[in-house]
Amino acid sequence: MLKNNINDSKNLDRTFSIAPMLDWTDRHYRYFARLMSANALLYTEMVTTGAILHGRGDYLTYNQEEHPLALQLGGSNPVELARCAKLAAERGYDEVNLNVGCPSDRVQNGRFGACLMAEPELVAECVDAMKQVVDIPVTVKTRIGIDEQDSYEFLTHFIDTVMAKGCGEFIIHARKAWLQGLSPKENREIPPLDYDRVYQLKRDYPALNISINGGITSLEQAQTHLQHLDGVMVGREAYQNPYMLAQVDQVLCGSTKAVMSREAVIEAMLPYIEAHLQVGGRLNHITRHMIGLFQGLPGARAWRRYLSENAHKNGAGIEVVKLAYQSVQTDLVAQ
Numbered sequence: 028m029l030k031n032n033i034n035d036s037k038n039l040d041r042t043f044s045i046a047p048m049l050d051w052t053d054r055h056y057r058y059f060a061r062l063m064s065a066n067a068l069l070y071t072e073m074v075t076t077g078a079i080l081h082g083r084g085d086y087l088t089y090n091q092e093e094h095p096l097a098l099q100l101g102g103s104n105p106v107e108l109a110r111c112a113k114l115a116a117e118r119g120y121d122e123v124n125l126n127v128g129c130p131s132d133r134v135q136n137g138r139f140g141a142c143l144m145a146e147p148e149l150v151a152e153c154v155d156a157m158k159q160v161v162d163i164p165v166t167v168k169t170r171i172g173i174d175e176q177d178s179y180e181f182l183t184h185f186i187d188t189v190m191a192k193g194c195g196e197f198i199i200h201a202r203k204a205w206l207q208g209l210s211p212k213e214n215r216e217i218p219p220l221d222y223d224r225v226y227q228l229k230r231d232y233p234a235l236n237i238s239i240n241g242g243i244t245s246l247e248q249a250q251t252h253l254q255h256l257d258g259v260m261v262g263r264e265a266y267q268n269p270y271m272l273a274q275v276d277q278v279l280c281g282s283t284k285a286v287m288s289r290e291a292v293i294e295a296m297l298p299y300i301e302a303h304l305q306v307g308g309r310l311n312h313i314t315r316h317m318i319g320l321f322q323g324l325p326g327a328r329a330w331r332r333y334l335s336e337n338a339h340k341n342g343a344g345i346e347v348v349k350l351a352y353q354s355v356q357t358d359l360v361a362q
């Protein structure tokens with residue numbers, strides 16, 4: 028058994044988590060998010076078992092500051108998933124999560140993601156294989172149904188089967204997925220949200236740790252969900268309006284520390300950016316995740332525009348970030 032040295036699995040705080048999002052929740056975004064919230068549980072983008080086991084790069088790299096951090100895996104081969112889970116635990120990840128919610132065609136061809144909801148026994152076998160080799164939590168992120176299979180009984184049969192192999196933590200995106208005909212983006216918007224169904228699940232399975240996901244756009248909404256559930260997982264809003272994270276610890280987790288200002292967040296990013304540039308990285312790899320920092324404020328546009336127009340240029344350095352911030356202040360003064 029591999030013991031995780033950073034977080035005892037039982038102590039992982041699941042009150043608020045940031046959803047796995049391909050191309051968005053990379054290690055740069057996660058570093059940025061972590062500056063604003065110490066409590067948020069962060070998820071990687073989905074990484075397939077194939078990429079980890081046969082890919083050329085190191086898909087498990089992260090910064091130590093990102094803890095607590097969960098690795099989301101895409102796959103459906105129990106042996107391969109177990110190998111990846113073991114690697115994840117060895118690398119110090121705090122949790123391994125199996126993707127049973129993503130409906131993209133690419134993912135279905137590989138027989139993983141949301142289509143696995145139709146194969147609960149296989150998901151249970153995958154969970155079992157992973158749990159045999161690690162003692163960090165093995166969790167499942169899923170939907171409330173797929174296609175015509177959207178009854179409450181379908182969902183509880185899935186949960187019963189997977190739970191029987193020892194999975195105690197589920198994240199439920201509160202809408203079903205249509206596996207044919209809708210793009211992944213449409214599958215995040217068109218099937219209606221059904222929060223009550225997830226609340227019902229928690230009432231019927233009080234011993235499970237259940238987080239809700241889908242359409243949550245404020246900490247007030249999060250508080251409402253937390254009256255019924257163990258955790259909330261936020262995706263798009265946490266990315267597009269990242270400053271919402273600055274109050275997660277205070278509003279949801281009882282922290283009494285001062286809320287970090289946007290300026291302080293930018294200041295704190297500068298050494299990280301410099302280190303990235305020094306090893307040959309490009310500025311926009313990081314600043315693209317910071318574009319939404321002033322979302323909803325006067326100056327948001329100036330910030331966005333300055334970064335978009337300048338951060339991709341050859342040789343762009345931290346002065347671009349400083350000038351972008353100056354342009355926000357100029358805008359504020361002009362108001």
Ligand SMILES: Cc1cc2nc3c(=O)[nH]c(=O)nc-3n(C[C@H](O)[C@H](O)[C@H](O)COP(=O)(O)O)c2cc1C
Nearest residue numbers: 046047048049072073126200241242243261262263
């Ligand atoms: C750009 C993008 C990429 C996503 N990639 C993944 C992924 O890799 N794994 C996954 O389980 N869900 C993925 N999702 C779905 C989110 O995790 C989440 O379930 C969904 O966006 C609903 O939550 P929200 O309404 O808070 O955004 C992705 C969503 C977006 C917007």
